[in-house]
Amino acid sequence: DGGITQSPKYLFRKEGQNVTLSCEQNLNHDAMYWYRQDPGQGLRLIYYSQIVNDFQKGDIAEGYSVSREKKESFPLTVTSAQKNPTAFYLCASSTSDRTPYEQYFGPGTRLTVT
Amino acid sequence: LAKTTQPISMDSYEGQEVNITCSHNNIATNDYITWYQQFPSQGPRFIIQGYKTKVTNEVASLFIPADRKSSTLSLPRVSLSDTAVYYCLVSYNTDKLIFGTGTRLQVFP
Numbered sequence: 001d002g003g004i005t006q007s008p009k010y011l012f013r014k015e016g017q018n019v020t021l022s023c024e025q026n027l028n029h030d031a032m033y034w035y036r037q038d039p040g041q042g043l044r045l046i047y048y049s050q051i052v053n054d055f056q057k058g059d060i061a062e063g064y065s066v067s068r069e070k071k072e073s074f075p076l077t078v079t080s081a082q083k084n085p086t087a088f089y090l091c092a093s094s095t096s097d098r099t100p101y102e103q104y105f106g107p108g109t110r111l112t113v114t
Numbered sequence: 115l116a117k118t119t120q121p122i123s124m125d126s127y128e129g130q131e132v133n134i135t136c137s138h139n140n141i142a143t144n145d146y147i148t149w150y151q152q153f154p155s156q157g158p159r160f161i162i163q164g165y166k167t168k169v170t171n172e173v174a175s176l177f178i179p180a181d182r183k184s185s186t187l188s189l190p191r192v193s194l195s196d197t198a199v200y201y202c203l204v205s206y207n208t209d210k211l212i213f214g215t216g217t218r219l220q221v222f223p
Contacts, residue, residue, distance in 0.1 A: 035213075088155070090157050092157070102160050107157050
């Protein structure tokens with residue numbers, strides 16, 4: 001089946017630790033995105049990548065880092081510099097052709113930092 | 115400053131038509147409006163997309179007036195399973211993606 005996978009579904013970390021969230025897609029999409037969602041709020045863009053080895057900051061990139069070494073993978077690292085890391089993190093991907101903004105979302109990772 | 119706004123919540127009954135509006139200023143001619151549905155603790159799911167006039171698919175319609183300062187998602191004959199949060203996504207300047215704050219739709223029997 002084609003789709004996007006995120007792992008793990010739930011993640012718990014102690015404050016001060018870096019943590020990496022996995023995102024993999026087998027849709028052959030060029031673009032990939034990371035969003036953060038807080039309770040009762042919409043999605044805010046953290047980082048996006050339109051091509052391998054290139055990525056751009058979104059609206060709330062501070063305290064996060066990404067890499068895009070392979071087309072199908074776009075891991076997100078939540079660093080200790082992120083002030084409020086507890087949130088629901090969503091990864092998405094899309095094609096770059098005539099419907100560029102039909103994003104396909106993964107199931108999400110809920111990160112809790114205590 | 116680009117901004118996308120939606121009503122916080124809406125209530126409906128099974129079998130009724132539901133219209134959810136998204137307001138968006140400074141939208142460019144070629145920018146798309148996309149609507150997503152999200153259930154708790156899941157990723158959003160694509161519903162419909164367009165950039166002008168009217169688009170219809172098997173689950174919804176999207177109406178975009180000539181001034182393109184707003185758009186309306188129309189769900190015909192909703193059922194209990196349509197209870198979810200609905201987000202509009204507007205692509206400003208083709209490289210800036212801004213989600214609305216979401217509309218929580220509650221469908222009652």
